[in-house]
Amino acid sequence: MSYEIRVNGQTARVDVASDTPLLWVLRDELGLKGTKYGCGIAECGACTVLVDGKPTRSCRLQIRRAEGAEIETIESLSPDGTHPLQLAWVAEQVPQCGYCQSGMLMTSAALLRANPSPSDADIDTAVTNICRCGTYPRVRAAIHRAVGEMTPTPTGSDDQGTTGS
Amino acid sequence: MKITRRQVLVSGAAVGGGLVLGAFMVDGDVRKQARKIHGEDGEFFLHTWIRVANDGTVTVLVPHSEMGQGVHTSLPMMLAEEMDADWEKVRMEQAPAHPTFANPSLPRGFILPGDVPGLFNDMVDYATLKTAQLMNLQLTGGSTSLRYTGRYGMRQAGAAARWMLAKAASKRWQVPQAEIEVAQSILSHPATGKELGFGDLAAEASTLDPPNKLELKSPADYSIVGQSKPRFDIPDKVVGKPVYGIDVEPEGLRYAAVAHIPVFGGAVRSYDASKALAEPGVETVVEVEGGLAVIADKYWTAQKALRALEIDWDDAGNGEVSSEDILRRQVADIEGGELDVDREEGDAEGALAAAANRVEATYSVPYLAHAAMEPLNCTAWVRPDGCDVWAGVQNLLAARAQAADVTGLDPDTINVHPVMLGGGFGRRGMFSLDYIRQGVDIARQVPYPVKMIWSREDDMRHDAYRPAITARLTAALDDSGSPSAWLNDHIGKNEPSEAAHIPYAIANTRIRYGEDQTHVPFGTWRSVAHSQHAFFTESFFDEVATAGGRDPYELRRELLADRPDMVAVLDAAANSAGWGSPLPEGRGRGIAIVESFGSIVAEVAEVTVDPESGVKVDRIVCAADTGEVIHPDGLAAQLESGIIFALSATLYGEITIKNGRVVERNFPDYPMMKMADTPVIETVLVPSGRPIGGAGEVATPPVAPAVANALFAATGRRVRELPLRKAGLA
Numbered sequence: 001m002s003y004e005i006r007v008n009g010q011t012a013r014v015d016v017a018s019d020t021p022l023l024w025v026l027r028d029e030l031g032l033k034g035t036k037y038g039c040g041i042a043e044c045g046a047c048t049v050l051v052d053g054k055p056t057r058s059c060r061l062q063i064r065r066a067e068g069a070e071i072e073t074i075e076s077l078s079p080d081g082t083h084p085l086q087l088a089w090v091a092e093q094v095p096q097c098g099y100c101q102s103g104m105l106m107t108s109a110a111l112l113r114a115n116p117s118p119s120d121a122d123i124d125t126a127v128t129n130i131c132r133c134g135t136y137p138r139v140r141a142a143i144h145r146a147v148g149e150m151t152p153t154p155t156g157s158d159d160q161g162t163t164g165s
Numbered sequence: 166m167k168i169t170r171r172q173v174l175v176s177g178a179a180v181g182g183g184l185v186l187g188a189f190m191v192d193g194d195v196r197k198q199a200r201k202i203h204g205e206d207g208e209f210f211l212h213t214w215i216r217v218a219n220d221g222t223v224t225v226l227v228p229h230s231e232m233g234q235g236v237h238t239s240l241p242m243m244l245a246e247e248m249d250a251d252w253e254k255v256r257m258e259q260a261p262a263h264p265t266f267a268n269p270s271l272p273r274g275f276i277l278p279g280d281v282p283g284l285f286n287d288m289v290d291y292a293t294l295k296t297a298q299l300m301n302l303q304l305t306g307g308s309t310s311l312r313y314t315g316r317y318g319m320r321q322a323g324a325a326a327r328w329m330l331a332k333a334a335s336k337r338w339q340v341p342q343a344e345i346e347v348a349q350s351i352l353s354h355p356a357t358g359k360e361l362g363f364g365d366l367a368a369e370a371s372t373l374d375p376p377n378k379l380e381l382k383s384p385a386d387y388s389i390v391g392q393s394k395p396r397f398d399i400p401d402k403v404v405g406k407p408v409y410g411i412d413v414e415p416e417g418l419r420y421a422a423v424a425h426i427p428v429f430g431g432a433v434r435s436y437d438a439s440k441a442l443a444e445p446g447v448e449t450v451v452e453v454e455g456g457l458a459v460i461a462d463k464y465w466t467a468q469k470a471l472r473a474l475e476i477d478w479d480d481a482g483n484g485e486v487s488s489e490d491i492l493r494r495q496v497a498d499i500e501g502g503e504l505d506v507d508r509e510e511g512d513a514e515g516a517l518a519a520a521a522n523r524v525e526a527t528y529s530v531p532y533l534a535h536a537a538m539e540p541l542n543c544t545a546w547v548r549p550d551g552c553d554v555w556a557g558v559q560n561l562l563a564a565r566a567q568a569a570d571v572t573g574l575d576p577d578t579i580n581v582h583p584v585m586l587g588g589g590f591g592r593r594g595m596f597s598l599d600y601i602r603q604g605v606d607i608a609r610q611v612p613y614p615v616k617m618i619w620s621r622e623d624d625m626r627h628d629a630y631r632p633a634i635t636a637r638l639t640a641a642l643d644d645s646g647s648p649s650a651w652l653n654d655h656i657g658k659n660e661p662s663e664a665a666h667i668p669y670a671i672a673n674t675r676i677r678y679g680e681d682q683t684h685v686p687f688g689t690w691r692s693v694a695h696s697q698h699a700f701f702t703e704s705f706f707d708e709v710a711t712a713g714g715r716d717p718y719e720l721r722r723e724l725l726a727d728r729p730d731m732v733a734v735l736d737a738a739a740n741s742a743g744w745g746s747p748l749p750e751g752r753g754r755g756i757a758i759v760e761s762f763g764s765i766v767a768e769v770a771e772v773t774v775d776p777e778s779g780v781k782v783d784r785i786v787c788a789a790d791t792g793e794v795i796h797p798d799g800l801a802a803q804l805e806s807g808i809i810f811a812l813s814a815t816l817y818g819e820i821t822i823k824n825g826r827v828v829e830r831n832f833p834d835y836p837m838m839k840m841a842d843t844p845v846i847e848t849v850l851v852p853s854g855r856p857i858g859g860a861g862e863v864a865t866p867p868v869a870p871a872v873a874n875a876l877f878a879a880t881g882r883r884v885r886e887l888p889l890r891k892a893g894l895a
Contacts, residue, residue: 020465028463033412036587039537039621043832046538074405086403093395093798096233096806098402099409099538099587107890124841130832132538132588133233134809136843138802
């Protein structure tokens with residue numbers, strides 16, 4: 001079956017089975033390998049992308065349900081790794097093996113769009129991704145750091161992503 | 166003459182010591198070889214691990230895999246320090262899988278201190294290809310990277326390179342080498358004002374032979390080591406760029422999903438693949454080590470087609486075995502008493518018979534899966550004259566040996582490409598490369614490259630598990646309440662054996678063990694047997710203290726009187742945690758201390774116990790003496806990581822066997838600690854000047870006993886089985 005999807009501001013046409021998870025379309029049809037397979041049942045969050053701005057576990061979203069939506073992956077978070085969260089992630093030296101971090105970053109990006117100044121409890125609720133290296137304390141610190149650095153520029157132009165124009 | 170495994174290993178270790186020195190004295194031929202394998206024009210090898218380019222860029226070839234522990238940064242730091250290189254001009258590359266780049270000192274990582282651990286028995290199986298290849302280890306594991314490659318290899322290599330560059334400068338300028346100064350990648354001769362960069366002299370230096378003797382810097386003069394330099398691998402990891410095994414995509418790639426033999430030890434009796442083959446996109450179905458593989462144009466196609474396979478499995482007579490059976494047999498084996506003595510001091514039985522009071526308890530821990538975030542996968546392309554393999558492995562050369570064994574190809578024709586590892590924790594080590602064998606076995610049957618990906622369920626149900634161990638501990642107390650005898654009888658794999666030994670001054674001790682006869686495959690799991698035995702020893706120690714009416718911290722201090730290094734760490738943890746200060750009702754504090762991989766770690770856990778929701782771990786204070794600190798922030802990250810890894814196991818981790826197979830399938834029934842459950846973690850470094858110790862594994866063992874002891878302090882309830890979830894406590 002042929003499907004037309006919007007990914008990172010561009011339109012792509014893919015030919016896959018209708019129940020193919022978006023995850024494998026992104027990775028193997030579009031070559032966007034930053035989004036990772038971790039569990040296949042929407043439990044671990046390694047595959048998190050934004051679908052119409054909402055954090056979504058792409059391993060459980062069938063391609064036929066992704067048509068018409070604006071999809072954002074880690075590759076679009078910033079053109080050059082300078083999204084405040086990415087800068088904070090480097091400053092806090094968050095990643096260890098790094099495998100879950102695309103999902104962590106996309107989940108956190110969605111959180112900050114919805115709630116520019118999250119409390120620890122907000123972070124606990126929003127970030128339910130699994131990291132086996134145990135980077136949680138640093139993820140939390142990096143989210144707070146990013147908030148601190150985004151606050152002086154209330155226009156928030158740096159967090160609008162690359163889609164939608 | 167019959168050569169025993171032990172003799173092979175001991176002589177291997179001696180050779181290892183020699184090769185450590187040899188490593189930096191590699192002759193010109195080896196450097197030429199290195200350049201042929203992994204060099205470019207305008208670059209010169211001063212050592213197999215150092216390339217210097219004409220523009221002065223120093224590239225360090227690191228012979229270890231990066232799985233998040235930071236070695237791709239800390240090892241180059243050690244080298245650059247001795248070389249006096251400008252850190253801004255230092256780059257890192259992972260060395261390819263070739264003996265030229267191997268870590269020659271690895272076996273010593275396990276061998277010192279103490280005996281040759283039986284862990285190495287398995288290495289002989291791998292080494293059956295050639296016993297001489299025993300030393301061809303390019304392994305990341307056993308906390309060896311910094312301790313051995315770094316301490317003996319990288320530093321020496323850096324110092325040798327510095328010497329060769331200085332020698333080249335002295336020849337060019339016709340001045341004595343002793344008058345050459347080196348700093349920030351610049352060689353200078355102050356008397357004449359001459360100055361050149363590393364790049365200007367790289368070509369000349371590469372033709373020189375390194376010296377026989379090198380002087381290393383005094384730590385007081387370090388300007389790179391000891392600083393938390395930003396890790397090289399992190400910028401890519403925040404933009405989704407690193408290439409893990411699962412990400413490789415050679416031209417013409419197909420995908421494979423595997424139907425694994427469900428009961429360990431079983432086999433495929435017969436199968437009918439006709440329905441699967443009829444599905445669009447399916448290329449073929451092949452029988453492979455461990456099961457059947459469907460190969461298709463897309464991974465999802467292959468995954469779905471598994472359901473259409475009709476397979477009659479053989480269970481090898483293991484189809485009725487359950488975890489309860491295994492535990493029952495372990496207890497029976499302990500009670501049967503047919504045990505081997507591992508260590509005996511004094512007369513433990515006699516002291517027990519004469520004791521005023523005795524304490525006895527049986528402890529057990531379950532199988533655990535590794536559950537690294539990147540499910541196991543292997544991409545291979547086998548041709549008649551060679552083979553390429555792309556997979557995350559902790560030991561590239563062992564992977565090459567396995568691929569050679571499966572294909573029958575000459576190892577020199579097999580290229581194992583280094584890729585980033587999405588976690589290892591021991592699963593991707595040399596003793597459990599079943600997934601490499603299977604991936605290559607699939608690819609060997611077709612003419613194109615194939616990427617085999619295990620589903621999370623495959624990964625969880627076909628692991629090389631941390632062994633389930635049962636231990637019966639007995640202690641005798643004298644009239645003053647101090648322990649006079651300590652006995653530990655246990656069943657289960659036990660590597661390294663010192664994991665069951667105790668550091669406490671107890672006059673009469675006896676440690677005995679028996680092999681487990683289980684059909685469940687086992688492997689190395691972060692900190693190996695320390696994680697099980699620390700739970701037994703350090704929990705039971707608290708039982709002994711309680712029975713004698715003693716404070717568990719004070720009794721530890723007293724019985725560690727001849728180990729001031731351990732007391733210092735214990736005190737640091739207790740003081741930072743406020744040991745002895747009052748806590749509210751329902752809260753408790755527990756302490757534990759473990760020496761492993763050359764490091765000492767003490768932890769104090771603070772927990773809150775709610776009758777409804779169970780245990781919440783509020784805080785872990787971790788004091789560590791890991792010897793000389795190369796990268797303080799990286800060390801702290803490894804300690805945090807080891808603690809959170811152990812908390813998942815302590816609270817939730819259990820792999821259950823039923824009908825001969827694993828019950829758990831995925832994260833919901835094998836849960837992990839998440840952000841919301843993560844306690845406050847405070848790390849305190851207590852460096853004593855001991856040699857560099859391990860970091861990645863050493864914070865893991867004390868967690869379970871510290872939490873269990875805190876639970877006891879809060880409630881009076883003693884937990885002797887893990888995980889706490891099993892007792893309804895988490």
